[in-house]
Amino acid sequence: MAWRVAGVKGIRTASLSKALSTSWDAAVSRFYSNDAVGSKFSLLSSMSGLSDKSKNLGVGKYLPIQHLIRCFHASLELLARRSDEQFGLKTAKKEKYVKRESRTQPPVEAPYVAPKVKRNNKSLPERTIDIFDGMTIVELAKRTGESISALQDILVNVGETVDSEFDPLGIDIAELIAMEIGVNVKRLHSNVGAELLPRAPVVTVMGHVDHGKTSLLDALRQTSLAAKEAGGITQHIGAFVVRMPSGASITFLDTPGHAAFSAMRARGAAVTDIVVLVVAADDGVMPQTLEAMSHAKAANVPIVVAINKCDKPAANPERVKLQLASEGLLLEEMGGDVQVVQVSATQRIGLNDLEEALLLQSELMELKARIDGPAQAYVVEARIDKGRGPFATAIVKAGTLICGQHVVVGAEWGRIRAIRDMVGKLTEKARPAMPVEIEGLRGLPMAGDDVIVVESEERARMLSAGRKKKLEKDRLQKVGEERMEIANPSEEAPERVEMPIIVKADVQGTVQAVTDALRSLNSPQVFVNVVHVGVGPISQSDVDLAQACGACIVGFNVRSPPNSVTLAAARACIKIKIHRVIYHLLEDIGNLIVEKAPGTSETQVSGEAQVLNIFEIKGRSKSKGEDVKIAGCRVTDGHVTKSSTMRLLRSGEVVFEGRCVSLKQEKHDVETVGKGNECGLVICDCHDFRIGDVIQCLERITRKPKFISSDNGAVRIEC
Ligand SMILES: Nc1nc2c(ncn2[C@@H]2O[C@H](COP(=O)(O)OP(=O)(O)OP(=O)(O)O)[C@@H](O)[C@H]2O)c(=O)[nH]1
Numbered sequence: 001m002a003w004r005v006a007g008v009k010g011i012r013t014a015s016l017s018k019a020l021s022t023s024w025d026a027a028v029s030r031f032y033s034n035d036a037v038g039s040k041f042s043l044l045s046s047m048s049g050l051s052d053k054s055k056n057l058g059v060g061k062y063l064p065i066q067h068l069i070r071c072f073h074a075s076l077e078l079l080a081r082r083s084d085e086q087f088g089l090k091t092a093k094k095e096k097y098v099k100r101e102s103r104t105q106p107p108v109e110a111p112y113v114a115p116k117v118k119r120n121n122k123s124l125p126e127r128t129i130d131i132f133d134g135m136t137i138v139e140l141a142k143r144t145g146e147s148i149s150a151l152q153d154i155l156v157n158v159g160e161t162v163d164s165e166f167d168p169l170g171i172d173i174a175e176l177i178a179m180e181i182g183v184n185v186k187r188l189h190s191n192v193g194a195e196l197l198p199r200a201p202v203v204t205v206m207g208h209v210d211h212g213k214t215s216l217l218d219a220l221r222q223t224s225l226a227a228k229e230a231g232g233i234t235q236h237i238g239a240f241v242v243r244m245p246s247g248a249s250i251t252f253l254d255t256p257g258h259a260a261f262s263a264m265r266a267r268g269a270a271v272t273d274i275v276v277l278v279v280a281a282d283d284g285v286m287p288q289t290l291e292a293m294s295h296a297k298a299a300n301v302p303i304v305v306a307i308n309k310c311d312k313p314a315a316n317p318e319r320v321k322l323q324l325a326s327e328g329l330l331l332e333e334m335g336g337d338v339q340v341v342q343v344s345a346t347q348r349i350g351l352n353d354l355e356e357a358l359l360l361q362s363e364l365m366e367l368k369a370r371i372d373g374p375a376q377a378y379v380v381e382a383r384i385d386k387g388r389g390p391f392a393t394a395i396v397k398a399g400t401l402i403c404g405q406h407v408v409v410g411a412e413w414g415r416i417r418a419i420r421d422m423v424g425k426l427t428e429k430a431r432p433a434m435p436v437e438i439e440g441l442r443g444l445p446m447a448g449d450d451v452i453v454v455e456s457e458e459r460a461r462m463l464s465a466g467r468k469k470k471l472e473k474d475r476l477q478k479v480g481e482e483r484m485e486i487a488n489p490s491e492e493a494p495e496r497v498e499m500p501i502i503v504k505a506d507v508q509g510t511v512q513a514v515t516d517a518l519r520s521l522n523s524p525q526v527f528v529n530v531v532h533v534g535v536g537p538i539s540q541s542d543v544d545l546a547q548a549c550g551a552c553i554v555g556f557n558v559r560s561p562p563n564s565v566t567l568a569a570a571r572a573c574i575k576i577k578i579h580r581v582i583y584h585l586l587e588d589i590g591n592l593i594v595e596k597a598p599g600t601s602e603t604q605v606s607g608e609a610q611v612l613n614i615f616e617i618k619g620r621s622k623s624k625g626e627d628v629k630i631a632g633c634r635v636t637d638g639h640v641t642k643s644s645t646m647r648l649l650r651s652g653e654v655v656f657e658g659r660c661v662s663l664k665q666e667k668h669d670v671e672t673v674g675k676g677n678e679c680g681l682v683i684c685d686c687h688d689f690r691i692g693d694v695i696q697c698l699e700r701i702t703r704k705p706k707f708i709s710s711d712n713g714a715v716r717i718e719c
Contacts, residue, residue: 127183127184128183128184128185128186129143129144129178129183129184129185129186130143130185130186130188131143131171131174131175131178131185131186131187131188132171132174132187132188132189133168133170133171133189134168134169134171135168135169135171135174136165136166136167136168136169137151137152137155137162137165137166137167137169138165138166140169140174140177140178141165144177144178144181144183146181148165151177152165154177154180154181155169155173155177157180158173158176158177158180158462160173170455171187172452172454172455172459172462172463175187175463175466176462176463176466179466179467179469179470180466182470182473184470187450187452189376189398194370194372194373195370195371195372196368196369196370197368197369197371197432198366198367198368199367199368199369199432199433200241200248200249200250200251200362200367200432200433201250201251201273201274201358201359201361201362201365201367201433202239202251202253202271202272202273202274202395202433203250203251203252203253203272203273203274203275203276203358204252204253204271204272204274204275204276205217205252205253205275205276205278205306206275206276206277206278206292206295206296207277207278207279207280207288207289207292207308208278208279208280208283208286208287208288208289208292209286209288209581209583210280210283211278211279211280211283211286211289211308211309212278212280212308212309212345212346213278215308215345215346216276216278216306216308216343216345217252217254218345219345219346219348219351220240220242220252220351220354220355221240221242221252221254222348238253238254238380238381238393238435238507239251239252239253239254239380239393239395239422239435240252240254240422240435241422241433241434241435242355244355244356244359246359248359249433250355250358250359250362251395251433251434251435253271253272253380253395253435270299270378270397271378271380271395271397271448272299272301273301273302273362273365273367274301274302274303274304274358274361274362274365275292275295275296275301275302275303275304276303276304276305276306276354276358277289277292277293277296277303277304277305277306278306278308279305279306279307279308279320279324280307280308280309281307281308281309281310281312281314281315281316281317281320281342282309282312282314282315282316283309284316284319284320284323285320285323285324285327290327293327293329302337302338302361302365303329303338304338304339304340304341304354304357304358304361305324305329305331305338305339305340305341306341306343306350306354307320307321307340307341307342307343308343308344308345309344309345309346310342310343310344310349310350311344311346311347311349317342321333321334321340324338324340339357339360339361341353341354341357369397369398369399369432369433370398370399370432371399371400371431371432372399372400373398373399373400374399374405374452374453375396375398375399375400375401375402375405375430375451375453376396376397376398376399376450376451376452377394377395377396377397377401377430377450377451378394378395378397378448378449378450378451379392379393379394379409379410379445379446379447379448379449379450379451379509380392380393380394380395380435380447380509381393381447381507381508381509381510382441382444382445382446382447382449382507382508382509382535383444383506383507383508383535384444384535384536388439389439389440389441390412390414390441390442390443390444390445391437391438391439391441392409392437392438392441392445392449392451393435393436393437394409394430394435394436394437394438394451395433395434395435395436396430396431396432396433396434396436397432397433398432399432399453400429400430400431401416401419401429401430401436401438401451401453402416402428402429403416403417403418403419403427403428403429404416405453406453406454406455406456406457406459406460407438407441407451407452407453407454407460408451408452408454408460408463408464408467409438409441409445409449409450409451409452410445410446410449410450410467411443411445411449411464411467411468411471412441412442412443412444412445412449412464413441413442413443413460413461413463413464414440414441414442414460415440415457415460416438416439416440417439417440418437418438418439418440419436419437419438419439420436420437420439421434421435421436422435422436424437438451442464444508444535445508446508446509446511446512447507447508447509447512447513448509496524496525496526496527497525497526497527497593497596497597497598497705498527498529499526499527499528499529499552499589499592499593499596500529500531500546500549500550500551500552501518501528501529501530501531501551501552501553501554501589502530502531502532502533502534502542502545502546502551502552502553502554503515503518503530503532503533503534503554503556504533504534504535504536504537504538504542504553504554504555504556504558505533505535505555505556505557505558506535506536506556506557506558507535507557508535510556510557511533511534511535511556512533513582514554514556514582514585515530515533517582517585517586518530518554518585518586518589520586521586521589521590521593521716521717523716523717525597525705525717526593526597526705526717528589528593531545531549531551532545532551536558537555537558537559537561538553538555538558538561538565538576538578539561539565540564540565540568542565543565543568543569543572543574546569546572546574547572547574551574552574552575552576552577552589552592553569553574553575553576553577554577554578554579554585554589555576555577555578555579556578556579556580556582556585557580558578560578561576575592577589577592583709586709587707587709590707590709590717591707593705593707593717594704594705594706594707594717597704597705599702599703599704599705600702600703601700601701601702601703602700602701602703603645603698603699603700603701604698604699604700604701605638605647605696605697605698605699606638606639606640606641606644606697606698606699607635607637607638607639607640607641607674607675607696607697608635608636608637608638608694608695608696608697609631609633609634609635609636609640609673609679609681609694609695609697610633610634610636610692610693610694610695611631611632611633611689611690611691611692611693611694611695612632612633612634612678612691613631613632613691614629614630614631614632614689614690614691615629615630615632615680616628616629616630617630627687628682629682629686629687629688629689630662630680630681630682631680631681631682631683631689631693631695632678632679632680633678633679633680633681633695634676634677634678634679635673635674635675635676635677635678635679636675637675638674638675638697639672639673639674639675639697640660640663640672640673640679640681640695640697641660641663641671641672641697641699642660642662642663642669642670642671642672643659643660644659644660644697644698644699645657645658645659645660645697645698646658646659646660646681646683646686646695646696646697646698647695647696647698648683648686648688648689648693648694648695649693649694649695649696650690650692650693650694655688655693656683656686656688657698658683658684658685658686659683659684660681660682660683660684660697661682661683661684662680662681662682663679663680663681663682664679664680664681665677665678665679665680681695683695705717
C-alpha cells in the first residue's frame with residue numbers, strides 16, 4: 001500500500017478500496033499511526049458514507065491527503081453528534097474539529113459533511129495563484145480560499161512545520177501545498193534589495209515560410225561570439241550571442257518560427273524580449289507574417305521589422321511598409337514606435353542596422369536582471385543524447401545557475417552535472433541572458449519549462465513528483481472530457497471521424513507544437529487523437545503501437561526510419577508522414593482525415609417536372625401484369641434522371657414517393673431530361689397521377705469533408 005507519494009502522504013484509491021473491503025481499520029490506523037482513532041474510523045466511515053465516496057473516486061488515482069483529512073473531520077463531527085460518552089474520544093484533534101451543535105441529530109442520516117475547509121468547486125476552471133518565497137500560511141490561505149488549519153495539516157504531511165501561521169514558507173513548500181489542493185501556481189520572484197544590472201535582450205526571429213529567417217540567423221551567427229571567439233566552431237545549441245562593437249550583446253534564439261515561441265508562451269515562459277519580424281521585400285505580408293504579428297502582440301512582445309531580400313530586383317520595401325501599416329503595425333517612420341530595417345541576409349546588408357535597432361529597443365525596455373542568488377531560467381529546447389542523457393538548452397533570466405545545484409525543470413528534476421556554453425565549452429556558472437546547455441536531468445523537460453533551483457535532492461524529487469501528479473491529473477481530465485464529447489455528440493452532429501496519431505519530432509518543443517497544431521484540426525466532426533508522442537526517430541515500437549491502435553505516424557524534423565521499420569509499417573498498412581514544414585504536415589493529415597471521413601449524404605431536388613398528360617397502358621406492368629400509368633411531363637427546372645427517386649406533389653403536398661422505372665422522350669429510353677423538354681415517366685407502383693401534379697426528381701449526394709486553409713494561415717476541416 002502506498003502511503004507516501006514523493007514525500008506527500010496519500011493513498012491510492014485502489015489500495016483504499018481494497019482496504020475498505022478488507023481491513024479499513026488497519027489502513028486508517030497505519031495512516032494516522034494511532035490505533036485508537038483508527039479503530040473508530042471503520043464504524044465512522046460507514047456512518048458518514050465515506051466508503052461510497054472513496055470508491056467513487058475511481059481506482060488508480062491517488063486519494064489526496066486532504067480527502068482523508070476531510071473524511072476524518074466529517075467522521076469526528078458525526079462522532080461528536082452521536083455521543084461523546086459512547087465513544088469517549090477525547091483527543092486534541094477532536095477538541096480542534098468537533099462541533100458540538102446538535103447532539104440530538106441522528107448520525108446515520110447525517111450527510112457527508114464537507115470539512116470546515118471551503119473547497120474549490122472542481123467544475124470551475126482551475127485557478128492560478130501567485131506564490132513567492134517567504135509567504136505565510138495566512139497569505140496562502142487567503143489566495144487558495146482554504147482554511148489555515150487545513151493548510152497546516154498539509155504542511156505537516158509534506159514534512160514541514162512552522163511555529164506560527166505568520167512564519168515565512170519557502171516558495172517550493174508553497175507550491176507543494178498549492179498542488180495538494182489542486183491549484184495552479186505562478187512563481188513570483190522578488191528582486192527587493194537585489195542589485196539589478198542591465199542584461200542582453202533575448203530575441204526570436206519569426207516570419208512567413210521562405211522569407212529568410214534561417215538565412216538571417218545564419219548571417220547574424222557569423223558575427224556571433226561563436227565565430228569570433230571560437231574560430232567558427234559549429235554551433236550546437238539552440239541560441240547564440242552576438243556581441244556588438246560597443247560591447248553590448250544580443251541573445252538570439254535559434255529556433256525560428258512560431259512553434260517554439262507558442263509552446264514557450266503556453267507555459268507562461270517570458271523568454272523572448274523582442275520579436276524580429278522577417279518580411280521578404282519581394283513577397284510582402286503573407287499569412288504567417290500576420291500570424292507572427294498576432295503571436296507577438298498576444299505575448300505583449302515588441303516587434304522590430306526586418307524587411308529582407310532587399311537585394312532582389314523585385315524588392316519593394318515601401319509596399320511592405322504600407323502593408324504592415326494597414327495591418328495595424330505602427331511603424332516608426334509613420335509616427336509609431338515599431339522600428340523597420342531593410343536587410344539582405346544573403347548579401348549581409350543592413351545587419352548592423354538590425355543589431356542597433358534591437359539594442360535601441362532593449363534600451364527602451366530597460367532590461368535588467370538580478371545577477372546574484374538562485375537562478376531562474378527557461379528551457380528553449382530539450383533532447384536526449386545517447387552519451388549525455390537528457391539535456392536542456394536554457395536561457396537564464398535572473399540569478400546565477402551553478403554546476404552541482406539541484407534543479408526542478410518543469411516536471412523533471414536532476415542535479416546539474418555539467419553546464420556548457422553555446423560553443424560546447426564547460427562552464428561553472430551561467431548568468432542572465434546566457435544560453436546554456438544543462439546536463440544531469442533525470443527526464444526530458446519541454447520547451448518553456450522553468451528551471452528552479454532547490455535546496456536538496458529530496459525537495460527536487462518532491463516537487464517533480466507533485467508536478468507530474470498534477471500533469472497526469474490534468475491529462476486524464478482532458479482525455480475524459482474529450483471522450484465525453486465523443487460519447488455524447490450533439491444530435492445534429494454527423495458522425496465524428498477519429499484519427500489516431502503518433503507524433504515523433506526532433507525536440508520536445510517541436511513535439512508539443514506539432515501536437516497542438518494537429519489538435520487545432522479538432523471540431524465536433526473531427527477528433528485528432530494523439531495517442532503517443534516522443535522525441536527521436538520513428539522506431540519499430542512506434543509501428544507496433546500504431547498497429548495496435550490503427551494510428552498514423554507523423555514525423556516532424558526527423559530522418560526517415562530505417563528500411564526494416566518502413567517495411568514493417570507498409571506490411572501493416574500504417575501510414576508514415578514525415579514533414580519539415582508544419583503547414584505541409586497539417587495539410588497532409590487534413591487530407592488523410594478527409595479521405596477517411598465517410599462523408600454525410602443528403603437528398604437534393606435535382607429537377608422538377610409538371611404533369612401535362614396521363615397515359616395508361618393496360619396490363620404492362622412487368623412484375624404484376626397491372627395497368628401502367630405514364631405521366632407526360634415537361635421539365636420546368638433542373639433535370640430529371642432515370643432510376644432516381646421521384647416525389648409526387650399535389651397542391652404542394654407529397655402524395656407519393658417511389659423509384660422511376662421508365663423515362664422516355666418520344667418513345668426512346670433516356671437517362672436524363674433537362675429543363676424545357678417533355679418526357680414520359682413511370683414511377684414504380686404509382687397509379688394516381690393527375691394533370692397539374694408536380695414531380696420532383698430526388699438525388700442522393702454524398703458530401704465529403706474538405707480541408708480548408710484560409711489566407712490568414714488558419715486551417716480547418718469543414719464537414
Ligand atoms: N536574394 C536573397 N535571397 C534570400 C535572402 N534571404 C534568404 N534568401 C533565400 O530565400 C530562400 C529561403 O530562405 P530561408 O532562410 O530558408 O527562409 P526561412 O524563412 O528560414 O524558411 P523556412 O525555414 O522554410 O520558413 C533561400 O533560398 C535563401 O537563399 C536575401 O536576403 N536575398
